Amino acid sequence: MAWIVLVVSGVLEAVWATALGKAAGFSRLGPSIVFGVGLVLSMVGLAYAMRSLPTGTAYAVWVGIGAVLTVTYSMATGGESVTPLKVVFLLAIVGGVIGLKALH
Template sequence: MAWIVLVLSGVMEAVWATALGKAAGFSRLVPSVVFVVGLVLSMIGLAWAMRTLPTGTAYAVWVGIGAALTVAYAMATGEEPVSALKVVFLLAIVGGVVGLKALH
């Protein structure tokens, strides 16, 4: 169960990171609210997962999922250019997350 919560927390990290980028310095209400809610949910989930998972592994997986999804979303929406190397490096992050899970 901790792994499921951790993955969902990583997804919420991508949500809050994306919302932060759209909040324009917290001058836009809806993205600012999404940021706060996403941040709180992400941190609660990370903290809960870390009760049973090692801190380093949990944190690395959380960051990896959040970073990969944030960049993938930005590329999918055209906010960030797509390149073959970016895709390769995102796959390397995903591979690292999968590897950490496999070792645990």
């Protein structure tokens, strides 16, 4: 169960990171609310997962999921360019997250 919660929390990290970028310094209400709710839920989930998973592993997986999804979303919506090297490095992060899960 902790791994499922951790993955959902990683997805929520991408949600709040993206919303933070769209909140324009918290001057836009909708994205600011999404940021706040996403942040709280993501942290609660991370804290729950860390009750039974090692802190370093849980944090690295959470950050990896959030980072990859945030960059992928930005690439898909045209906010960031897609280059072969970026894709390779994103895949390296995914491989690291899978490796950490496999070792646990």
